[in-house]
Amino acid sequence: MIHIDYVTFDCARPYELASFWSEAAGLAFHPETGKDDDEVLLVGKTNLLFIKVPEGKTVKNRVHLDVTGAEGATRDQEVERLLTLGATVQADRRNADGGGWVTMLDPEGNEFCVCRSEAEAKQG
Structure with a gap:
């Protein structure tokens, strides 16, 4: 291991x-x-x-981070917070049923995904 x-x-x-x-x-x-x-x-x-x-950076990342917000923060709140820090939205994959994620780029263009929190996933 x-x-x-x-x-x-x-x-x-x-x-x-x-x-x-x-x-x-x-x-x-x-x-x-x-x-x-x-x-x-x-x-x-x-x-x-x-x-x-x-x-x-010239191509899409082959590995990326999947993140969730701090305890109590929703996916949407975390997306907004990350935007204020300098991230950008690459693709919005949120679904009407509450599922999905948002693919974002850090300031140098590295992709990462913001997913629903565990609490949000349990709700829907």
């Missing part, structure tokens, strides 16, 4: 992208992180690592 230590993002601006995800996920910067570092680590239940690479 393996242990996954980090989910890693290749990016142009590690500190700026990590700042978005820090706010989005409530993760803390590793104490040795500097704003000009080529590698920036956010620590928490899931560690996110941001590494500077020279090439830009």
Whole structure:
């Protein structure tokens, strides 16, 4: 059995992208992180690592994060909060019955999906 230590993002601006995800996920910067570092680590239940690479993103992600809002937040509330942090909506896949998700892009264009919370899923 393996242990996954980090989910890693290749990016142009590690500190700026990590700042978005820090706010989005409530993760803390590793104490040795500097704003000009080529590698920036956010620590928490899931560690996110941001590494500077020279090439830009050219195709759809083959792996992405599925997220839900903080306890008590609905999917729609979380989408609105993430928009204020700098994310954009790529595709709205919400259904009239309350199911579905919203595919969003972080500030560097990495896809992630906002899903219904566990409480919402139980309701409908």
